[in-house]
Amino acid sequence: MPPKVDWEKCDGCKGKDEPLCEQICPGNLMTLNENNKAFCRPYRHCWDCMSCTKVCPVGAIETRIPFQIGYHGAKLIPMMGTDTITWTCQDIHGNVTRFRYKNRTDED
Ligand code: SF4
Ligand code: SF4
Numbered sequence: 001m002p003p004k005v006d007w008e009k010c011d012g013c014k015g016k017d018e019p020l021c022e023q024i025c026p027g028n029l030m031t032l033n034e035n036n037k038a039f040c041r042p043y044r045h046c047w048d049c050m051s052c053t054k055v056c057p058v059g060a061i062e063t064r065i066p067f068q069i070g071y072h073g074a075k076l077i078p079m080m081g082t083d084t085i086t087w088t089c090q091d092i093h094g095n096v097t098r099f100r101y102k103n104r105t106d107e108d
């Protein structure tokens with residue numbers, strides 16, 4: 001499922017020439033609208049790599065789990081640490097499970 005941007009949180013990367021989600025998207029799908037809020041265009045080309053979700057500094061991008069796996073309302077939220085990533089998985093009943101992994105480095 002394509003990313004969903006919370007426009008209350010998105011600050012357009014504070015006027016950067018190219019916002020982070022736009023820089024990192026391998027399909028060049030993320031861009032800003034006339035109000036400097038990010039969105040994914042066109043949805044059907046997104047292949048759910050979640051790079052934009054991970055890079056957003058204000059946590060404005062949410063990944064919606066396909067309904068075949070998690071039903072509507074299920075979420076997967078990454079939080080990048082210095083050398084770890086924590087995934088928060090919320091199911092349709094609001095149950096939360098967290099997984100923390102060490103990030104891979106060039107030496108791994
Ligand atoms: S990285 Fe986040 S804050 Fe920056 S433009 Fe994209 S959604 Fe908005
Ligand atoms: S999930 Fe990946 S392919 Fe889809 S918009 Fe984000 S960065 Fe681009």
